[in-house]
Amino acid sequence: MSEATSQISDDRRETLPDQGGADRPKARSVKPLALLWPYVRKHLTLVFVALFFLVVSTVAALSIPWLFGRAVDAGAGGANGAALLDTIDQYFLYVLLAAILMGILSALRFYFVSRFGERVAADLRTDLYAKLLSLGPRFHAGMRSGESVSRLTADVTLIEQFLGSSASLATRTILSTTGAIAMMLVTNWKLGGTLLLMIPLAMLPVMIIGRIIRGASNRAQSRLADAGAQASEALDAIELVQAYGQEQRREKSFAEAAEAVFQAALKRITARAFMILAVSIMLLGGMVGILWLGARAVATGQMTPGELTQMILYAFYAGSGFGMLAEVWGEVMRAAGASDRASEILRETPEILPPQTALPIASSVQGHLIFDAVDFSYGTDDAPALKGFSLDVQPGEFVALVGPSGAGKSTVFRLALRLFDPQSGHITVDGVEAPDTDPALWRSQFAYAPQESALFTGTARENIAFGAQGGTAPDAELIDAARMAEAWRFLEDRGGLDADLGQKGRSLSGGQRQRVALARALVRRAPILLLDEATSALDSESEGLVQKAIAAAAEGRTTLVIAHRLSTIRRADRIIVMEDGRIVEQGSHDALVKKGGLYARLAEMQFAAEAAE
Ligand SMILES: Nc1ncnc2c1ncn2[C@@H]1O[C@H](COP(=O)(O)OP(=O)(O)OP(=O)(O)O)[C@@H](O)[C@H]1O
Incomplete structure (x- = not known):
């Protein structure tokens, strides 16, 4: 040819x-x-x-x-x-x-x-x-x-x-x-x-x-x-x-x-x-x-x-x-x-871009997070997920968000993390408005532990270091974080930081995954912790360990938890009850139960069994 x-x-x-x-x-x-x-x-x-x-x-x-x-x-x-x-x-x-x-x-x-x-x-x-x-x-x-x-x-x-x-x-x-x-x-x-x-x-x-x-x-x-x-x-x-x-x-x-x-x-x-x-x-x-x-x-x-x-x-x-x-x-x-x-x-251009001149956030951040009259809907045709949402979380405060499914709790987190920007209203950390600063700098003020503790295929070291500012931290810090998150004991048995967590961390139990995810959040050393508590039932030992880990994590930080457990909610300085994109009640557990409103009903239904234990 x-x-x-x-x-x-x-x-x-x-x-x-x-x-x-x-x-x-x-x-x-x-x-x-x-x-x-x-x-x-x-x-x-x-x-x-x-x-x-x-x-x-x-x-x-x-x-x-x-x-x-x-x-x-x-x-x-x-x-x-x-x-x-x-x-x-x-x-x-x-x-x-x-x-x-x-x-x-x-x-x-x-x-x-x-x-x-x-x-x-x-x-x-x-x-x-x-x-x-x-x-x-x-x-x-x-x-x-x-x-x-x-x-x-x-x-x-x-x-x-x-x-x-x-x-x-x-x-x-x-x-x-x-x-x-x-x-x-x-x-x-x-x-x-x-x-x-x-x-x-x-x-x-x-x-x-x-x-x-x-x-x-x-x-x-x-x-x-x-x-x-x-x-x-x-x-x-x-x-x-x-x-x-x-x-x-x-x-x-x-x-x-x-x-x-x-x-x-x-x-x-x-x-x-x-x-x-x-x-x-x-x-x-x-x-x-x-x-x-x-x-x-x-x-x-x-x-x-x-x-x-x-x-x-x-x-x-x-x-x-x-x-x-x-x-x-x-x-x-x-x-x-x-x-x-x-x-x-x-x-495509990203929705959220740094401004022309980005304001710095002071290095000695307090973690004072404010939502002021925030309105947000996901799409132009969607019903608003947050309506006139205002919340002032004081530095070091532990706030529990509760409410029925679809109330807008996760949306509060997404806006705090600037995964979306609200259509109106303001969100500030220590007085700096979200759009005035670089999104990366803004996000470095937060540590986030999602409900589905998504882990990556790899070792414990890689998974925990993922949370660190810059993506790396000395082993000693990673181990400290794992200890605080009550994850070190089981990791140690599997070879410590080199422990292979399997595909997407599947070789761990649900409770263990959560604690590794907490360690990942802790190593970040961010002033504000956003924690989406797992809804799945944990055995009482895991539950106890996770609670201990949450308590350690919240120490010295502003903490917002989407809470599903009575033990977490009891620990909270303040409970925010949300419904349909708004705050409908807030206060302490006892005060809210006494009030006999939505929280009292939710608590009765959701936590009755738990409280009985
Ligand atoms: N990505 C999205 N696109 C469009 N609508 C969404 C999106 N995510 C959530 N929503 C809607 O926004 C509203 C609030 O959702 P959100 O996830 O904040 O509720 P939630 O209180 O966290 O619920 P749950 O306890 O079930 O997780 C719901 O009506 C939901 O359908």
């Missing part, structure tokens, strides 16, 4: 191991590719070097048929004996040199083009992830689960394949096809012209079948992705699946998906078989046709045998070039779709 095709298969092999993104939607135009320009511009030198080798290697490739033709003509040129052999040797030496040169240039081209693709992909991935991390929960809630990760991985892989392979392949194919066509016309315009008219005709069935194959491939890919998602969801919740005896149903639906993948693949295979048939017939038929027309032209003296040889070789270049362009086009459009999706994220 022609040089172009063998180079293509080399590049294809390079991209084969990573087929990520084959099921990602294509764009309708190539326009979104322009969005990659800032990344391309950063590496212009690399682009020019790659382009240089691309052009010269293509020219070298195009010279080979011509040299062949000359060699053949030299052989048929009437000279004889030693002179003929000399000429043949000479021409074949040229061909050999051109082939070696082409090999070297192609290798250099491949190196620089691929390096460029990988470079841009790495930059783009880093930027995308940084942007994703900077965007608030509102943005992430609006994204389908897994979609952000797909953009980070599958879409960037498509872009990488485009820049590191398809773009170069397309440019090279356009160059070599145009060159081959020009050379065909130069060699013999009559025969060249006839062949040129035939190429598109011959390509038509290939293109049609190619389209069918691509459609079938895409369907198979998306079926496979569906089946994969289904399988990973079930395997993730394997305990639930087995507990509910859902194995067979899950198996059946996966088997259906697997069958659908097979059916889609069968269509693709059938179309491909026809493609092989069509291509073989056309290739052989085309060759016979060229030879036939060529033989006649040589016989009538319109062409030399060398010119015929070179014509055949150029026709192969042009033919495979057309085929390749049709195939590469799909990849170009897919990459355009990928860059559209990637740039959609890059164009």
Whole structure:
């Protein structure tokens, strides 16, 4: 086959191991590719070097048929004996040199083009992830689960394949096809012209079948992705699946998906078989046709045998070039779709940004947290989650937030942490208003322990140090925090700070996870502690330990707890009872019980059993 095709298969092999993104939607135009320009511009030198080798290697490739033709003509040129052999040797030496040169240039081209693709992909991935991390929960809630990760991985892989392979392949194919066509016309315009008219005709069935194959491939890919998602969801919740005896149903639906993948693949295979048939017939038929027309032209003296040889070789270049362009086009459009999706994220601006001139928060912070007439709703169409919410938490005070589900307790925390900003009202720490300071500095005043004590896969050290300002702290501090949080004893048994907590901390019990999460909050040494107490029942020993840990954590800090346990609530200096986004009652446990309002009712229902123990 022609040089172009063998180079293509080399590049294809390079991209084969990573087929990520084959099921990602294509764009309708190539326009979104322009969005990659800032990344391309950063590496212009690399682009020019790659382009240089691309052009010269293509020219070298195009010279080979011509040299062949000359060699053949030299052989048929009437000279004889030693002179003929000399000429043949000479021409074949040229061909050999051109082939070696082409090999070297192609290798250099491949190196620089691929390096460029990988470079841009790495930059783009880093930027995308940084942007994703900077965007608030509102943005992430609006994204389908897994979609952000797909953009980070599958879409960037498509872009990488485009820049590191398809773009170069397309440019090279356009160059070599145009060159081959020009050379065909130069060699013999009559025969060249006839062949040129035939190429598109011959390509038509290939293109049609190619389209069918691509459609079938895409369907198979998306079926496979569906089946994969289904399988990973079930395997993730394997305990639930087995507990509910859902194995067979899950198996059946996966088997259906697997069958659908097979059916889609069968269509693709059938179309491909026809493609092989069509291509073989056309290739052989085309060759016979060229030879036939060529033989006649040589016989009538319109062409030399060398010119015929070179014509055949150029026709192969042009033919495979057309085929390749049709195939590469799909990849170009897919990459355009990928860059559209990637740039959609890059164009987003975080809701909460530092102000032009950020006010500092005094280093000797007291932890005086004030909510003043705060109104907030999550979306423009959503009912307000907080309505005229005012709360003044004194430095060192321990405040318990209680109220029915959906009352707005977690929302108070989210606003305190500036994950969202309120539509109206003010939130201040030690007199500094939230929007006047850098969000990172603002958040460094808070330590937060969520209800679902989310831990990361890794060691106790990594998980506790996650809370430290700057993300690292000496081991001694981590151990202190773990001790205070009543987590050290069980961690010590598992190897101390090096204890592997398993995937997302799953090798720990609920109560243990909570205490590690508390240790993580404690190591932060922040003046304000936000604690979302776990609702799940703990055995009385764990409960006692968690209570001790909370007491230690609250020591010397302003503490807000979304409280579900009577023991925590009793400890509170003040209980804030919320309902429907407002504070409806506040005071001490005894005073509120006496009042006989919402708190008294909640306490009766929720804490009766607990109090009885
Ligand atoms: N991300 C969100 N988008 C839209 N609405 C939300 C979002 N989070 C919470 N809400 C709504 O805001 C209101 C207050 O929710 P919030 O989570 O603050 O309640 P809560 O008192 O913490 O409840 P629970 O005790 O069940 O955790 C609810 O009506 C809830 O449906």
